[in-house]
Amino acid sequence: MLPLKNLSIASIFSESQKAVDNLTHLALDRRVRLAVTGLSRSGKTAFITSLIHQLLHGLDGANLPFFSVVAENRFLGTKTMLQPNMEIPAFQYDQFVASLTGDKPEFPRATDGLSEIRLAIRFQPSSFISRQFAKTATLYLDIVDYPGEWLLDLPLLNLSFAEWSQQLMEFCKQEPRSALAAEWLEYLNGIDVNRSADEETMRTASQLFTSFLHECRAKNTGLSYLQPGRFIIPGDLKDAPILTFCPLAAGSNSPPKQSLYEVMEQRFESYKELVVKKFYYDHFSKFDRQIVLVDMQKALNHGAGSFSDMQGALQGILNSFSYGSSNLLARLFQPKIDKLLFVATKADHVAANQHPNLERLLNRMVVRPVNEAVFQGVEVKTLAISSVVCTQTVVRDHHGRRLSFVKGVPIGRSDEVMLFPGEIPESIPSLSDWEESRFNFLDFQPQTHASGGSIPHLRMDQAIEFLLGDKLL
Amino acid sequence: MSAEVKWEPPALFSVDEDENPAKKKRDTDENVTPLLLPGELLEGDDVIEDSSTTQQEIKKAHEFVVERKKREKNRVFRWFVALSLFFLSAVVVQDTILFVASQFARHTILGWLFAIVAGGVGVTLLVLSIRELRSYRSIQKIISHQNSGIKIGNNNAHGNAVSYTTGIMRIYEDRKELYEGWHSFQDSIDVNLQDREIMDLFSKKVLSQIDKKAYDIVVENSTVAALLTALSPMAWLDALLFFWRNVRMVRKIATCYGFRPGFFGSITLMQEVLAGMVASATTDFLTDEVAESVSSSVTAVLFAKAGQGMANGLLSARVGVQAMRYCRPVAFQPHENPSLNKVRAEMMKIIKKKIV
Numbered sequence: 001m002l003p004l005k006n007l008s009i010a011s012i013f014s015e016s017q018k019a020v021d022n023l024t025h026l027a028l029d030r031r032v033r034l035a036v037t038g039l040s041r042s043g044k045t046a047f048i049t050s051l052i053h054q055l056l057h058g059l060d061g062a063n064l065p066f067f068s069v070v071a072e073n074r075f076l077g078t079k080t081m082l083q084p085n086m087e088i089p090a091f092q093y094d095q096f097v098a099s100l101t102g103d104k105p106e107f108p109r110a111t112d113g114l115s116e117i118r119l120a121i122r123f124q125p126s127s128f129i130s131r132q133f134a135k136t137a138t139l140y141l142d143i144v145d146y147p148g149e150w151l152l153d154l155p156l157l158n159l160s161f162a163e164w165s166q167q168l169m170e171f172c173k174q175e176p177r178s179a180l181a182a183e184w185l186e187y188l189n190g191i192d193v194n195r196s197a198d199e200e201t202m203r204t205a206s207q208l209f210t211s212f213l214h215e216c217r218a219k220n221t222g223l224s225y226l227q228p229g230r231f232i233i234p235g236d237l238k239d240a241p242i243l244t245f246c247p248l249a250a251g252s253n254s255p256p257k258q259s260l261y262e263v264m265e266q267r268f269e270s271y272k273e274l275v276v277k278k279f280y281y282d283h284f285s286k287f288d289r290q291i292v293l294v295d296m297q298k299a300l301n302h303g304a305g306s307f308s309d310m311q312g313a314l315q316g317i318l319n320s321f322s323y324g325s326s327n328l329l330a331r332l333f334q335p336k337i338d339k340l341l342f343v344a345t346k347a348d349h350v351a352a353n354q355h356p357n358l359e360r361l362l363n364r365m366v367v368r369p370v371n372e373a374v375f376q377g378v379e380v381k382t383l384a385i386s387s388v389v390c391t392q393t394v395v396r397d398h399h400g401r402r403l404s405f406v407k408g409v410p411i412g413r414s415d416e417v418m419l420f421p422g423e424i425p426e427s428i429p430s431l432s433d434w435e436e437s438r439f440n441f442l443d444f445q446p447q448t449h450a451s452g453g454s455i456p457h458l459r460m461d462q463a464i465e466f467l468l469g470d471k472l473l
Numbered sequence: 474m475s476a477e478v479k480w481e482p483p484a485l486f487s488v489d490e491d492e493n494p495a496k497k498k499r500d501t502d503e504n505v506t507p508l509l510l511p512g513e514l515l516e517g518d519d520v521i522e523d524s525s526t527t528q529q530e531i532k533k534a535h536e537f538v539v540e541r542k543k544r545e546k547n548r549v550f551r552w553f554v555a556l557s558l559f560f561l562s563a564v565v566v567q568d569t570i571l572f573v574a575s576q577f578a579r580h581t582i583l584g585w586l587f588a589i590v591a592g593g594v595g596v597t598l599l600v601l602s603i604r605e606l607r608s609y610r611s612i613q614k615i616i617s618h619q620n621s622g623i624k625i626g627n628n629n630a631h632g633n634a635v636s637y638t639t640g641i642m643r644i645y646e647d648r649k650e651l652y653e654g655w656h657s658f659q660d661s662i663d664v665n666l667q668d669r670e671i672m673d674l675f676s677k678k679v680l681s682q683i684d685k686k687a688y689d690i691v692v693e694n695s696t697v698a699a700l701l702t703a704l705s706p707m708a709w710l711d712a713l714l715f716f717w718r719n720v721r722m723v724r725k726i727a728t729c730y731g732f733r734p735g736f737f738g739s740i741t742l743m744q745e746v747l748a749g750m751v752a753s754a755t756t757d758f759l760t761d762e763v764a765e766s767v768s769s770s771v772t773a774v775l776f777a778k779a780g781q782g783m784a785n786g787l788l789s790a791r792v793g794v795q796a797m798r799y800c801r802p803v804a805f806q807p808h809e810n811p812s813l814n815k816v817r818a819e820m821m822k823i824i825k826k827k828i829v
Contacts, residue, residue, distance in 0.1 A: 065661035065674055352665040356629035386665075393665055395632060458665050 031140045032471055033286055035321070035337065038293035039224045039313055040148040040217070043345040043387055045108045047293060048117070048145055049096040050387035051464065052080070053455050055119060055141075061454040064461035069123050069472040076122040076136060083116045084142060091117035091145055100388055100455060105446035107388070113235045114283070115145045127473045139471050144283050149229035153276045154284070155316035156227060161265040165247035168227070174305070176221045177212075184208035184246075193248050194256055197263035202244055209246035222302020225313040230275060242271055280320070289467045290321065291341045294365070296358055296424070297349055297441035303434045311365050318369040323376040340373050340380045341466055342366055347384035348458055349441055350421045351404030352393040357424040358384040364427050381466050386458035390444035394418065408444040550744065557751050561712060568708050591707075598713040605720040618732065622803045626672035634671035635662065641802050642679070644731050654679040676803050684797070687729045688811060691793030692819045694722035698789040699820060700827070702753060703782025711785070715753040719746045719789055723796045730800040745795055749788040783820075790816040 038044045054062045055078040064070045083090060092115065096108040119141045125131050156164060172181045187208050191201060210231045216223045217232060230237055237243055245267035248260070255261040294314065299307045324336040344358040359382045363370065370380050391408035407418045421441055425433065433439075447456075569591065577584030618641065625633050638658070645651050658678035662671055698718045702711045723742055727733035794811045798804075805811070 063661060063663070065657075065677070066670075071677065348665060352667070353631040355631075355665070355667060389665070458663060462670075 030138060030471070031142070032468060033142045033288050034467060035284065035287035035290040036143060036145065036293070037151060037290055037317065037321075038148050038345075039151070039295075039310065039317075041110065041298070042148060042293040042295045044148060044293055045096060045111050045145055046100075047291070047343075047345070047387040048091065048143055049093060049100065049108060050455055050457055050460055051143070052091075052093050052117065052119065053097055054457060054460050054464070055121060056080075057454045063454070063457075064464070066459075067461040067465050068469055070461075072126065074124040074126060074472075076124065078119055078121045081118040081120050081140070083118045085116055088114050088116045088144075091115040091143070093117060097455070100446050103448065105448055107446065111145055111147045112233050113147070116142070117145075118142050121468075121472070123472050125473065130473070139468065141468070146283070147229065147233040147235070149226065149232045150235075150279065151317045152225065152227045152229045152313060154280060154320035156272055156276055157280065157320065161247075161268040162250055164227070164268070165249060168247040169249060171225070176223070176305070177216065180215045180221075181212045184212045188246075188248065191260065193250070193261040193264075194259050196258055197260045199244075201260065202264065205246050206244045210243075220302075222298065222306030222309070224306070224310040225316070228271065228276075230271075237275065242267065242275060245271065284320070285322065287321065287337050289339045289341075290337045291343055291463065291467060292318070292366070293343050293345045294362055295346060296344045296362060296365075297346060297439075299365075300424070300429070300439040301441055304429075304431055307365075307428070314366060315369055318366075318373075323373045323378045336376075338378055339467060340370075340378050341463060342370070342380070342382045343463060344382075344384045346386060346443070348386040348389045348391045348393075348408075349406065349444055350424055351406055353404050354421070354424040355384040357426050360426045361424055361428070383459050383463055383466075385460060385463055387460065388446050389456040389458050390446050406444075408447070410442045411445050558747060561751050564708065566709075572707060594710065595713060598717045602713075602717045602720050605717070605724045618802050619799075619804070622672065625668045626803060627669065630668045632668070634668035634675070638671065638675045638679075641675075644802075645679075651679055651682060654682055672803055673806060676806065676809060680801065680803055681809075683730055684801070684809075684811070687726050687793075687797050687800075688816075690722060690725045690729060691790055691797065691811070692816055692823070694718055694725075695786045695790040695793060695816060696820045696823045699782040699786025699824065701782075702785040703778045708753075711753045712751075715749055715785060715789065716746060719749060719792045722789065722793055726793065726796040727800045730797075730802065732800050732802055742792065742796055742799060745792045749785070749792060752788055753785045786820055787813070787817060790820070 036044050036048055038047075054064060058064060058067070058070050058075050059077055062070075067075075069075045080093065099106055099108055121139045121141060122136055123139070124135065125137050130137060159167070171177050172185065184205070187205060191205070213226050213231050216226055226232060228243075231243060234240070234243060245264045248264055250261060255265075292314070294310070299310045322336045323340070324338065342362055344362045347355050347358060350358065362384075363382050373380055391406040394405045394407050395402055396405060397403075403420060405418045405420050407416060409416050410419075419442060422438065429438070573584060573588045573591065576587040621637060622641075625637055642651075642655055655678070658675055661674055661678065666674075698715060701714050701718070705711050705714060723746070733739065790813055794813060794816070797811055
C-alpha cells in the first residue's frame with residue numbers, strides 16, 4: 001500500500017484496479033500463490049529459476065512429459081508479468097539463468113533479501129464448463145524468494161523471550177554449539193541481567209551472539225536451527241537497533257524495570273511484532289500451495305546432530321503455516337495451503353536407483369508435519385527432484401558386481417569424475433551408521449549446455465503437475 | 474559426538490588417468506577399481522538383467538503357484554457356468570421348439586420356413602463364432618509380457634523399463650501410426666527416471682493411441698449388440714448374437730493390441746461372454762413377460778425391448794473393457810482405467826443419432 005501522502009486519484013484508481021483484478025483472479029480460481037520453503041542452501045533460488053525456465057520454454061525444448069497441459073498440447077505459453085507488490089524487488093531471473101547457462105556455469109549466489117515474480121500461464125481449458133466461457137484461460141502464479149534463514153524466525157511467534165532463551169541455552173549445552181558459543185556465554189556469565197540496561201553491554205552481547213550464529217553457519221557444522229534468521233541475513237535491517245538483543249538466562253522471576261533482561265525482552269517482542277509478524281502476514285499468510293525443499297545429502301553428510309537439527313527446524317517452520325482443504329470462498333477470504341509437496345533436492349547427486357530411498361527417508365524425516373497436514377485435509381506428495389541436473393548416472397561392472405555411479409564435475413574441481421556415491425538409507429540411520437562415515441556425498445557444478453538449450457531437470461514436470469495441474473484443467 | 478565433524482573425500486574414479494589417485498594404488502593393490510578413460514562413451518540405461526538361477530526359479534514357482542490357485546478357484550465357477558449353460562440350452566431348445574411348433578400350427582409351409590431359417594441363422598452364427606475363436610488363438614499370448622510389465626511398473630526399480638518397452642515396440646514395428654508417439658516417448662525419457670515412471674510415459678505416449686482404437690471397438694460393438702438384441706425376437710437368437718459379437722469384439726481388441734490373454738485370461742473373458750449370454754437370454758424372457766403383464770401396448774413392448782438392448786449393450790461393454798485390461802501389454806494405471814460410464818454415454822449418443 002502506498003503511504004498516505006503519496007495518494008492521488010490516479011494511484012487510488014490503480015490500487016483499486018489491482019485489488020479488483022486480484023479478487024477476480026481469486027474468484028475464478030486463476031491465481032496461485034506458491035510458497036517455496038526451504039532452509040539455507042536447500043536450492044530455493046535454483047528451483048524457482050528452473051521452474052520459470054521450464055515454463056517459459058514449455059513450447060520450445062523443455063522436456064515436460066508429466067506436465068499434462070503440455071503433454072495434451074493445451075499449453076499456449078508463459079510470460080513474466082508485472083509483480084503485484086511494487087515495493088519488493090523483482091526476482092532476478094535473467095541474471096540467475098545466465099549464471100546457470102554461461103560458459104562457466106555456476107549456481108546462483110545465496111539469497112540475501114526478498115524478491116518476487118509473477119508468471120502468466122496461458123492454456124486451453126480441457127473441462128467442458130470452462131470451454132464454454134472462453135477458448136483460452138490464464139493462470140497467474142506468484143512466487144516469493146527469500147533467505148531460508150528468515151524462515152527460522154517463524155517459530156519465534158509462538159515463544160516468549162524466556163522460552164526462547166531457555167531453548168537456546170539448552171541447545172548450547174551440546175556440541176558443536178557449545179564450543180562455538182563459549183566466548184558469548186562467558187561474556188553473559190560476567191554480567192548481571194538484573195542491573196540497569198546500558199547500550200554498550202547490550203551491543204556487545206548482541207555482537208558476540210551474532211558472531212556465534214555466523215560461526216555455526218560458516219564452520220561446516222551442518223546446523224540448520226539458527227535463530228533469529230535476520231541476525232545472519234539482516235537484509236534491509238543491517239545495523240538496525242531492533243537487532244540488538246540476545247537470549248539471556250533469567251536472573252529472577254520478575255526482573256526489575258529497565259533492567260538488561262527486561263529491555264532485551266522488549267526488543268525481542270518488538271522484533272517479533274515489527275519484523276517477523278509483518279514478514280509473515282505480508283508474505284506467508286496467503287499461500288495456496290507449498291513446496292518444501294530439503295537437501296537430504298547435506299543432512300546425512302554432517303551426522304546425527306545435523307540431521308535432527310534440520311528435522312527440528314523443518315518441524316518448527318511448518319507449524320507456522322496454515323493448512324487445510326480449501327474451497328473457492330475460503331480462498332477469497334482465508335486462504336489455506338491445500339497441497340504440500342516435499343522435495344528431496346539435488347537427486348542427481350546420487351545414483352538413480354537411490355531416488356526411491358531418498359523419498360522414503362524424506363518421508364520418515366517429516367512424518368509428523370505430514371501426518372498433521374494430512375489430518376487437516378491437505379494433499380501431500382514426496383518427490384526426489386533435481387532443479388538443474390549436473391550429473392549422469394552410469395551403471396558399470398565393478399569386480400563382478402553391477403554398481404551405479406554418478407559422473408560430473410564436483411564443486412571446487414575442474415575435471416570430471418565418476419563417483420560411487422553409496423546408498424541412501426530408507427530409514428533414519430543409527431548412530432553407528434554415522435560413526436562409520438557411511439555418507440560422503442559431493443555437490444556438483446552445473447554442466448555447460450548448447451546455447452539456447454533448456455536447463456536439464458529431473459521431475460520438475462511432476463512437481464509442477466502436482467502443484468498446478470488441477471488449476472490448468 | 475566429536476567436536477569437529479570429520480569426513481573424508483569419497484572414492485573418486487577420475488576420468489583423467491594421471492589425476493586418478495586409484496592409479497597409484499593399482500600398482501600395489503590388485504583390488505583397485507579399473508580406470509575410466511576421458512571421453513569414453515557410456516551406454517545409456519544399461520539393463521540389469523536378472524541372471525541368477527535362484528531368482529528365476531522363484532519366479533517360475535510363484536507363477537506356478539498363482540496358476541494352480543486360480544485353477545482350483547475356477548473349478549467351482551466352471552461347474553456353475555456349465556450348469557448355467559445347460560439350463561440356457563434347455564430353455565433355448567424349449568423356446569425354439571415352441572416357436573417352431575406355433576408356426577407349424579398356423580401352416581406347415583410356414584413352420585418349415587421358420588425351422589429352416591432359424592436353423593440356418595443358428596448354424597451361421599456358430600460357424601462365424603468358431604472362425605473368430607480360431608483367429609483369436611493365432612494371436613500371440615501376452616501372459617509373459619504382461620507379467621513382466623506388471624512387475625516392472627509396480628516397483629521402484631531402475632534400469633529395466635527401457636528394454637521392456639523397446640521389446641514391446643518391436644512387436645508393433647509395422648504400425649506406422651505409433652511411430653510419432655514412440656519418438657516422442659524416446660525424446661521424453663530420462664535415464665534417471667524409475668521404471669514405473671518410464672512405463673507410465675510409454676502408456677501415455679504409445680499405448681494411449683491403441684487404447685483409443687480399442688475403446689472405439691468396444692463402443693461400436695456394444696452399440697451394435699444393444700441394437701441387434703433389442704430387435705431380435707427370440708431368446709436363443711439373443712444369446713447367439715451376444716456370443717458371436719463379443720467373441721468378435723474380443724478378437725478385434727486382441728488384434729488391436731497385438732496380444733491375446735493367456736489361458737486364464739481367456740477363460741475369464743469366455744466366462745464373461747457366457748455369463749452375458751445367459752443374462753441376455755434371461756432378460757429377453759423377463760422383458761416379454763413383464764411387457765405382457767404390465768401392458769400389451771406397442772409402446773410398452775418397445776421400451777422394454779430398448780431397455781433389454783441397453784442392458785445387453787452394457788454387458789457387452791463390460792466384456793470389452795475386461796478384454797482391454799487383459800490384452801494390454803502394460804497394465805492400466807488407476808487414472809487410465811477405461812470407464813463403463815463413458816462407454817454408456819458414448820453408446821447413448823450413437824443410438825440417439827441413429828434413431829434421429
